[in-house]
Amino acid sequence: MKKLSAMVLATALATPVVATAADSEDPIIIPIHNWSSQIVMSHVVGQMYEEMGLNVEFVTTDSQAVYESVRLGDVALELEVWEGAFGHSFREALSKGGLHDAGDHDAVTREDWWYPMWTKDACPGLPNWQALNDCAEIFATAESGGKGRYLDGPVDWLKHGKERVEALGMNFVVVNAGSAAALWAEIGAAEPDMRPVVVFNWTPNFAEAVWPGEFVEFPTWEDGCDSDPAKGPNPDALYDCGNPADGYLKKAAWDGMPDKWPSAYCVLTKLSFTNPQIAEMAKFVDIDELEPEEAADEWLAANRDIVDPWIGSCT
Numbered sequence: 001m002k003k004l005s006a007m008v009l010a011t012a013l014a015t016p017v018v019a020t021a022a023d024s025e026d027p028i029i030i031p032i033h034n035w036s037s038q039i040v041m042s043h044v045v046g047q048m049y050e051e052m053g054l055n056v057e058f059v060t061t062d063s064q065a066v067y068e069s070v071r072l073g074d075v076a077l078e079l080e081v082w083e084g085a086f087g088h089s090f091r092e093a094l095s096k097g098g099l100h101d102a103g104d105h106d107a108v109t110r111e112d113w114w115y116p117m118w119t120k121d122a123c124p125g126l127p128n129w130q131a132l133n134d135c136a137e138i139f140a141t142a143e144s145g146g147k148g149r150y151l152d153g154p155v156d157w158l159k160h161g162k163e164r165v166e167a168l169g170m171n172f173v174v175v176n177a178g179s180a181a182a183l184w185a186e187i188g189a190a191e192p193d194m195r196p197v198v199v200f201n202w203t204p205n206f207a208e209a210v211w212p213g214e215f216v217e218f219p220t221w222e223d224g225c226d227s228d229p230a231k232g233p234n235p236d237a238l239y240d241c242g243n244p245a246d247g248y249l250k251k252a253a254w255d256g257m258p259d260k261w262p263s264a265y266c267v268l269t270k271l272s273f274t275n276p277q278i279a280e281m282a283k284f285v286d287i288d289e290l291e292p293e294e295a296a297d298e299w300l301a302a303n304r305d306i307v308d309p310w311i312g313s314c315t
């Protein structure tokens with residue numbers, strides 16, 4: 001009863017009134033990266049912690065090096081561990097110790113080469129990767145020397161596009177986008193003329209609501225394709241597979257978090273976002289052009305029925 005009224009008050013006043021005496025007053029440091037859903041989700045969870053009376057700080061960090069930061073306790077947690085992009089760094093940090101798996105979101109993820117549907121008119125064998133390769137010249141630009149151009153994600157997502165092109169003998173040049181926004185600009189620029197284009201993309205994301213499209217089907221991911229040359233069709237190369245088509249989205253925590261911030265850790269283990277919820281977080285920023293903090297405010301205001309039980313069961 002006492003718990004419940006405190007929770008209702010917190011909701012009504014949006015002021016930190018829920019006592020969490022056992023939690024440290026040190027700020028919970030939450031890392032943010034360079035794609036919108038992760039930034040908004042981090043603010044959503046940060047605002048939940050503030051409602052619980054906890055102190056929060058955000059730091060912008062490299063999305064691979066962050067696993068070392070969580071392991072060392074320099075940041076407390078990571079809210080979006082995408083299997084395709086970060087599985088390798090996450091597993092490496094796990095094996096060194098200091099961080100642990102804090103559970104899965106109720107989401108299925110995929111990150112890979114992707115095209116807007118109009119591209120298929122010019123290359124009907126898609127989504128097969130060999131068909132894509134046979135169409136390479138329709139993706140050529142003034143700078144690509146007659147080869148197809150593939151716009152990969154920013155360098156720190158380590159998508160290994162160049163290695164994949166080499167491993168599979170593809171007639172493509174790989175260019176890294178400077179930011180996620182550069183990917184959307186590339187698709188947007190191709191749209192008026194329905195020009196064929198192939199870029200890195202992922203799901204859940206806002207893009208699927210704007211541009212119907214498909215992922216290229218590469219040789220199916222096998223565990224070890226990024227560490228054992230024998231895996232995948234090329235016996236001498238790594239990265240000769242697509243990314244997992246039904247990847248996980250995990251949360252990770254510093255091993256010291258449960259002792260230092262037990263309520264916050266409890267909420268971390270309870271919370272779980274779905275594909276549509278994650279896509280909506282990205283949409284608030286990438287389509288509606290809200291600042292991430294405002295996007296988090298809006299998302300929280302519209303979803304109290306989802307988040308209040310997580311907070312209520314941990315305070």
Ligand code: TMO
Nearest residue numbers: 035082085111202
């Ligand atoms: C890591 N990302 C979701 C942008 O592929």
